[in-house]
Amino acid sequence: DQQVKQNSPSLSVQEGRISILNCDYTNSMFDYFLWYKKYPAEGPTFLISISSIKDKNEDGRFTVFLNKSAKHLSLHIVPSQPGDSAVYFCAASATTGGFKTIFGAGTRLFVKA
Amino acid sequence: ETGVTQSPTHLIKTRGQQVTLRCSSQSGHNTVSWYQQALGQGPQFIFQYYREEENGRGNFPPRFSGLQFPNYSSELNVNALELDDSALYLCASSLPYTDTQYFGPGTRLTVL
Numbered sequence: 001d002q003q004v005k006q007n008s009p010s011l012s013v014q015e016g017r018i019s020i021l022n023c024d025y026t027n028s029m030f031d032y033f034l035w036y037k038k039y040p041a042e043g044p045t046f047l048i049s050i051s052s053i054k055d056k057n058e059d060g061r062f063t064v065f066l067n068k069s070a071k072h073l074s075l076h077i078v079p080s081q082p083g084d085s086a087v088y089f090c091a092a093s094a095t096t097g098g099f100k101t102i103f104g105a106g107t108r109l110f111v112k113a
Numbered sequence: 114e115t116g117v118t119q120s121p122t123h124l125i126k127t128r129g130q131q132v133t134l135r136c137s138s139q140s141g142h143n144t145v146s147w148y149q150q151a152l153g154q155g156p157q158f159i160f161q162y163y164r165e166e167e168n169g170r171g172n173f174p175p176r177f178s179g180l181q182f183p184n185y186s187s188e189l190n191v192n193a194l195e196l197d198d199s200a201l202y203l204c205a206s207s208l209p210y211t212d213t214q215y216f217g218p219g220t221r222l223t224v225l
Binding site: 093 | 117155158171203215219
């Protein structure tokens with residue numbers, strides 16, 4: 001049962017343009033959402049998060065949007081840079097779930113120079 | 114500040130054997146979680162340790178077990194290895210009752 005879904009295995013974007021990575025979830029108990037970035041041969045690195053009491057969180061070039069009614073979140077990267085090329089994982093947790101974090105399968109982002 | 118470290122980097126075992134993977138948490142972090150990442154998938158939660166006690170477990174059989182030591186380092190033990198156990202095993206440390214985790218580089222386990 002995939003509770004967190006990233007339906008796009010890969011995404012290719014031109015340098016300087018916007019990258020939009022999408023994530024859907026099914027468990028309405030999730031109240032905290034995170035994005036991690038992973039380079040080859042490294043572990044995932046925390047990028048940005050959002051609590052369910054918010055619908056937007058911004059950190060520099062990265063913005064996460066949460067639509068609770070649609071159970072959908074997205075990560076926007078503006079402007080995209082070649083160094084952003086990596087696998088991006090969406091993750092979710094429920095305060096009542098003992099902080100067990102559920103990850104999506106990831107989206108590989110390619111930013112072309 | 115020392116990050117999360119894992120050993121070994123790579124490991125090859127045969128079916129039926131047992132394996133122990135090790136993790137040192139980031140300085141000041143007393144919570145450690147273990148994940149299994151199969152090829153093409155996201156990390157799957159195995160279990161979490163807080164102050165040397167198991168603090169939550171995912172859908173993994175009992176042959177996956179763990180330990181946390183007083184210095185907050187941790188071990189993941191897998192008995193009776195199966196071919197499907199071949200994966201990248203990630204350790205992540207965090208402060209208690211927080212969602213942001215800091216991952217190590219992982220141990221690549223191959224079961225033949």
